[in-house]
Amino acid sequence: xxxxxxxxxxxxxxxxxxxxxxxxxxxxxxxxxxxxxxxxxxxxxxxxxxxxxxxxxxxxxxxxxxxxxxxxxxxxxxxxxxxxxxxxxxxxxxxxx
Numbered sequence: 001x002x003x004x005x006x007x008x009x010x011x012x013x014x015x016x017x018x019x020x021x022x023x024x025x026x027x028x029x030x031x032x033x034x035x036x037x038x039x040x041x042x043x044x045x046x047x048x049x050x051x052x053x054x055x056x057x058x059x060x061x062x063x064x065x066x067x068x069x070x071x072x073x074x075x076x077x078x079x080x081x082x083x084x085x086x087x088x089x090x091x092x093x094x095x096x097x
Contacts (some may be wrong), residue, residue: 001025003025003029004029004092004093005094005096006031006083007031007036008036008097009096010038011039011042018044026053027053028052029054029090032058036062037068038066038068040058040063040075057086
């Protein structure tokens with residue numbers, strides 16, 4: 001049972017992303033949107049367990065609007081249309097805001 005986690009807040013301002021990381025399941029998906037894109041630069045990213053095969057995605061337009069460089073070796077760029085598709089492809093959706 002996979003969960004799509006939509007992270008909308010920066011870990012530099014709230015603990016939402018930290019809480020998200022505490023409940024990640026195997027093969028879950030995290031999408032960074034809005035100010036959540038700032039988490040691409042936060043050290044919490046390094047704490048994600050590689051053995052869980054977590055997919056990390058970012059809304060390209062939101063990161064670009066915040067002048068955040070996307071490391072394409074770690075993060076997959078997506079659009080809002082892709083995000084809508086992901087809501088149907090996963091069993092549950094949690095928005096962290």
